[in-house]
Amino acid sequence: MTIPDAVSLTQALIRFDTVNPPGFERDCAHHLGAMLEEAGFANSYYEFADGRTTLVSCLPGRDESLLPLAMTGHLDTVPFGHQPWTRAPLAGEIADGKLYGRGASDMKSGVAVAVASAVAAAQQPESLRRGLMLILTAGEETGCDGSRYVAEIEGALGKASALLVAEPTSNLPAIGHRGALWLRGETAGVTAHGSMPEKGVNAVYKASRAIAKLEQFGFNEKRDELLGSPSLNVGTVRGGLNINSVPDYTEFTIDIRSIERKSHEKILCQLKSYLNDEGVGLNAEVDLDPVKTDFNHPFVQCVNAVVAQEIQIVPRPMTLPFFTDASILAAALCAPTVILGPGETALAHQTDEYCFVDKIPEAVMLYEKIIDSWCR
Template sequence: MTARIDPRSLTRELLRYNTINPPGMERACARHLGGLLESAGFAVKYHEFAESRTSLVAEIGGDDDRPPICFTGHIDVVPLGAAPWSHDAFAGETEGDKLYGRGSTDMKSGIAALVAAAIELAPQLAKGPGLVVVITAGEEVGCEGARFLADHKLLPRAGAIVVAEPTANYPYIGHKGLAWFEIETTGVTAHGSMPEVGDNAILKMAKVIGDLEHFEFPVHSHAVMGKPTMNVGTIHGGLNTNSVPDRAKITVDTRTVPGIDHVHLCHSIEALLAPRGAHVRKIVDTAPLYTEPSNEWVQQVFETCTPLLDGRPTPKTITFSTDGADLKRGFGGPPAVILGPGEPTLAHQTDEWCSMTRIEQSVDLFKTLMLRWK
């Protein structure tokens, strides 16, 4: 085996790269990871969907009989927020078992664990079906990097996918889809003292929101994921208090389950709101990710994770969306699980941290899954 990389130290290295999205600027971080993988014998390719928005695809091994297994993660992170941090967000400071920093949980610790496992096993992986490592840019805003790789057919083969997002090392078999909509109403401005002369766009929007409260999804529930949801997330409108507003706008977050087509969903919302004269535009579109829990490889993942958990995992899906849906499409539909060391409840929070013990556990989990893929 090659020399072992300390995944905790690698997490700290990755945290020092400011990859807050927007703007992202993931190139330097991607190149650093690519260099490590290339030194271990991986063939590395870089792909940019925009200037400095760099994803990488690294491959080792491979044969004609069985496609390789894929491990993946994203290197962009969300903004710090308004609240002050008690730890430097980019220094990788530690306190006890906690490693602090923006992206420590979501998800640079997961990337560090999968890269450390891949490099340690590189000589063995070179002789079998092999491994594909996909590190993406732009996940936090619409999965742009993964979608670019899938749309432009830049992905090789893969027989299974491990998405190393934060799950506290519990294997999840998917997540709901994500469709965001921007809805706009228009009117005619007038003096606030003469509202009858104008046409109030905000009052129209109030009726739109009332209509959305009664919207019914075409699929009411899923056996594992539960019910689809809709949330009005933002509202903007009006020029000033003493004018009739001629424009109002909301954004709507829907989370969908298998069986709901997002194009059809958009048409259904448009039909519902047509009497209000509202304009509907889909602004983010990520499909659901789901693998049947009876899948043989999923059961193998459950078995591998059992010693670290209170018992054998039961089929569950995670609340957030991931690159996994686009990558699964790009790879032709292999089974996928979401499994990583980060704490899911700490993602995007002030003073985000990850357990260093879980990072080490993830390396062992990932190594086992890589070696069992034969």
């Protein structure tokens, strides 16, 4: 089989509309599955909802006692946003050394790199002592739904010797990221006619007082030297049904990014106590642990050596502010984790998202060297 050109493959993947919601990653997953199957991989498809497809593709190594190297990327993307794009977001256009489109950085270029390097490795399967496992997921952007689903299916994944995540890092290796705790806050009131507000209890006012308090909330945690400090952001507020009634229900969402020092359970208890006087109900919508691998782990050092040798940059300990599927998969696979991909971290979710074209073949070269060093 011809090894796919990762730049052209990135363009093809961008042209699959996998904006989440609704996602519908099935066609994209099967397109990639066909490439991998032709190269000798065995495919399994898992759907947590209709059309929400995660692909697990495996190539055995010649030494069955050695655990495989796992590589992962997600197929869904975020919506385009309200601001107009100067380039069509699903066209995959190239201009001035940049490949544009939703998912160009986050993270269809990374998926293309993982698939192209895996197909290249499969050209000489007899030289692979360790096998390869690709986990291409649905629903990452809304809380790692696809990876969580497949991780809960007995026998779907097994264990791995290491996990390589192709999220955007501009080809510099990261050894972890913060966790995510997404909460839904709710306030209840008593409805009444808008001309007689004293007859009711305004749920919007209750929510607004709680939100104002959250702006001043402090975690009282020592900063982690790698993961940094936890953060809190109120993302949405919805309340009331019509202008001339006192609203009896309001909901708002809270996005917390966590570090390792305090469990999500303790953070939730802390917030409930902090907002107790405002009568706020809090429920967890997404609960993803932070990830951090020892910088001295042999796999981390393997990746660092490849990067230092091939692009003449000596990696330093680095983590990312956002979550990845490693929140689920690292624990499920019992695997040390490195995050490395061609996309630009700062361009994730942006209008006119792009990836520098030359970063894509560079990432393929790095992945091929990592596979060669760790698996052969």
